Amino acid sequence: MSDSKTYPQTPAASGASSVPQAAPAVRPPRAAGFLSSMFGSSAGRILPVFVLIVAALSLTANDFLTVDNITNVLRQMVFVSVIAFAATFVIGMGGIDLSVGATTALTGLFMADLMLQGVNIYLAVLAGLLLGGLIGLVNGLLIDRLGISPFICTLAAMIILRGVVMVYSQGVPLTGLGFSEFQWFGQGSIAGVPVPVLAMVLVFAVCWYLLYRTKYGRYVLSIGSNREAARLVGIGISRIQVSVYVMTGFAAALAGLLLTSRLEAAMPEAATNYELDVIAAVVIGGTSLNGGKASLAGTAIGAALMAVVRNGLNLLNVNTFWHQVVIGSIILVAVSFDALSARRRAKAS
Amino acid sequence: MRGITKRFGATHALRDVDLTLFPGEVLGLVGENGAGKSTIMKILSGAYSKDDGDIRIRGEAVDLRGPAHAQELGIAIIYQELSLFPDLTAVENIFVRHEKCRGGRPWILSPLDRGAMRDRTLDLLREDLGVVIDVDVPVSRLSLAEKQLIEIARALHSRADIIIMDEPTEALEAEERERLFATVRRLRDAGKSVIYVSHQLDQVVGLCDRVTVLRDGSHVSTAPRDQVDVASIISLMIGGSLEEQYPTLPPPAEETVLQVEDLTLARDFEKVSFAVRRGEILGIAGLNGSGKNALVRSVYGIRPPDEGTVTVAGRRVTIRSPKDATACGLAFLPAERKTEGVFTGHSIRWNLTIAGLRRTSRLRLRREQERQVTDRYASELGVKAASGEQEITLLSGGNQQKVLLARWLAVDPEVFLLEEPTRGIDVSAKADVYRHIADYARRGKSFVVVSSESPELLGICHRVLVMYEGRVAAVLDAGEATQELIAHYSVQRAEEAADE
Amino acid sequence: MTRTQRSTRRTRLRTAAFGAALSLVAAGCATSNQASSASGDAKAGVAAKCDVTKEGNVKSSGLEAPPTKKKGQLRIGFSPTAMDTYYKRVLAGVREGIDAAGGKSKIKLDVQAPSSQSATDDQVRSVEAWISQGYDAIAVALYNENALEPLFKKASEKGIPIFTFNSPVVCSPYYVSNIGYDQSEGGRAQAQWIVDHYKNKGTVKIAMLEGLPGPHTSERMRGFNSVISKYPNLKVVASQPAGWTRAQGLSVTENILTAHPDIDILVALYDEMALGGLEALKARNLQGKIAVVGYENMSEANAAIKKGDFAATVDTGAKQEGRNIISTIEKYVADGQRVPRTVFDKVTVYDKTNIADFNPDDYVYVPPAKK
Incomplete structure (x- = not known):
């Protein structure tokens, strides 16, 4: 088309129809580039909903915007967030992991059991984290080598692992975990910031770096965008795919560590429905279930949104029966808002 | 159609275009990408609304309210991307939304009259199109040509008398193409009007009664067939004369870069050997199913060969995956740009640098370097875009193809395996692609070009290897090769030909 | 205006404002109206519909399976709503009850817990299996008072008596006895x-x-x-x-x-x-x-x-509940005696003044030899 800009052409190569243009090609300003890579375009869309709800809550609940309460919300969103950050990779790759909640429960239980049997605290923690990675590895290998659909594979894993949790625990929580080294993970703080919150920030930073600043992240999203094309440009899909599931398994185990330490008990029914909360957080954040695009900051906002709503319901002492209705509606509204503004944007361009 | 104008934002996609279609004629519609061909067809089929101008059908002014309304008025469009449901049968596809039901007033739960629908389908295909197609299997199992015939049957079933075909022969082999032309002529003789949109100018000239040329959203000329030829249409399309479409080829060096010996892949090809020298462009011709695509894909490790050896730059290599192939200095440009080439939703930069990332040993991405590489190759190949950050699917096919080519140029491999490198791109982009291939051949790169367009192979290849039923039928030098010879060997083996 | 009313008003106002903000989003959801306590209205409805919580008040309907005088080993199906700390304690009581009744040769117990509290369908499956295998009695803890009604009917028609335990509201006419305590x-x-x-x-x-x-x-x-x-x-x-x-x-x-x-x-x-x-x-x-x-x-x-x-907690006599389940079943199935429709044990509040009185044996199964 006549008004489209053209890359500067070498005199020899300039075709008859190209419009000569001063070099170099127009580039978006740096700040915008940073913001868009930080939030992704879709996270930018979910932000207004989040701000609106935060504003509504700070007007209605006096205690909402206090340091104390914000710390609470941060602490409460840690468990889902940590998993959701890793799950952003899986979903961005076009996969899904439904086994994370069960992995969280099982690894927490495993760590607790080892500690109660007198294993060194740090060894027990390490073993639990490795177990999470191992569960992810098995998931990943089954999905990759046998070509099972990730949904079915991790669904089966979820059911099996929940069963293993019941067999392992006999339905009874493991308690008596008052070891101070262990308590530190879930209850300690560094310079006034709770350790779990620091862990969440750290996981976010690592994931952000991996996703946006490394070849690894580029490959993960390329696989999600067009798996066949990714294979044809020579990306080793198998290893990346498996590694992503290892990552979610590991993150689930990390959540298991933080949760168990926070409660000083490993509960068989811990982390029930976490997989759904995780998917909700990732999708609210603007990552497409079809893969290809992922927004880590969006995921963080998604997780925060759900934590904030639950917190708000408690602060306002909203009738029990309404809780689920409100949470579900807010998820729906958040994604509708996102879809609508995406459509408006598409129309405008 | 008179004075049709369409704006997208500040851009005039169409400016005051007139178009007349008579009953019982085939009108060719040509123009470069972005000339407005698709836009005017979308307006006629109700997918877009016009900003100005009027449309009269059979003398009556109409205001198209949408695709359904256009269908009611007897306008059917057959898109480039086939719009069939792959898992449904021919019968089910043809009757979608027009299902015949048993009993009186049909509603959503009425029992379907499957027999009647099947009979009608066979009737349509046999009587109106003169073909026999298995109507009981999912259409995904049919060939492309058969799918297209089913689309046409669908159009006929909805009693369309204006049929728009957008780039219908793009994916067809010579034989299927001829069958399609016969069908179009038959439709014309039955009094239907066909608008035939295509980049294949020789076909347009051969088939159409009149040819309309669009350029930059404006109507340039409409002339009967006997007053135009390919060269004159090209000059009308680009608004000037095109330099030689095919570049002059530099002679290749002596050194062999890619040597393939006795390569076999069960059921696809058997004991295929060939060699490519430094700076050489080797063409591979053959019908669909001759194994020509399977061969390059196998060399590239997509489906590794069962037997045989591959030597790259003097080194025997074992290639079990595309990853291995890239490590050995091979590059591959797939024919299916949309499904196998571009990363939808990502920028030109992303798409252009993705293959090159493997070569940097560092984990960390270096954006500045990526931008430099993108800018360099995009400008070298003349990619038309606002910036390297523009999303790739917003580019025209030709520009997308240039980005995909640049993806591999930036990696600096020894041998390029190209499948249908100019499929679906316009004339000047084609010339650009040819020029860049020749250019890189001059710099010592080697190319294997698989194509179903014989003129293209003759124009840019030093030698053409013709495949037939999984074996090499002949290897022709540029000097001796002709379209007739290629066609000849495509249907029989050299020794059989000699026996005659 | 008293302080109580004022603070409630404030809560309501805030809630209303939050609700208004939400209704931008959640179309017309009325979180604000009954913000005080979850339970009030709902349970009033339940209680009015079917007030069986008053001990001894409920007469048998005559639709339940009749008492029998079975000899030999009794097969009992036992289905809690989950396998957790509470039901483990009940089960300890059940096992002691079995010991008291003469041990495993007298009573064979099958325990099937659903995989999670809300998995009523799991519970349905195990109870159905017991019915078709012709068990002598079935003891079920209900999470939802109506979920198993059709099964209760089927069992009673087959002559298999149904006993419920730890179930707050049981409206069915088909059970023999509800064992537990008043929630x-x-x-x-x-x-x-x-x-x-x-x-x-x-x-x-x-x-x-x-x-x-x-x-x-x-x-x-x-x-x-x-x-x-x-x-x-x-x-x-x-x-x-x-x-x-x-x-x-x-x-x-x-x-x-x-x-x-x-x-x-x-x-x-x-x-x-x-x-x-x-x-x-x-x-x-x-x-x-x-x-x-x-x-x-x-x-x-x-x-x-x-x-x-902790300041205090309520002990609901879980282990005693388990013992009561077995003795009630035994009385009804083996001895042919009528049993009360409701067998409730008392609840005890423990705080620092009397916590020492609690016998930790009450948490676990104590084999007969140790007694």
């Missing part, structure tokens, strides 16, 4: 303990952790409110669901403490939630300063009372 009595006991210790202490602010909505929650809340509402100085300032779990007990308590940092008492309808709440208190160094009143007398709660972290 509302548990709530009343919690409230009575608060009344005894705080009625003369001026304004006392109470926060409640409810379970998942359902009959257990509503019955306990009903009992609690019936006592506490008579004392205007004892005010429930927040009442929120915490899903019966420790993790939610923790986060909900944190949130409640933000809105109401000045609460005096934290009441939980289950010790698990109370223990989660205790974690929240510990993080703020409030353990022992805010009185925690739990429910169930789990061993951890028991220890917490001894340590001073």
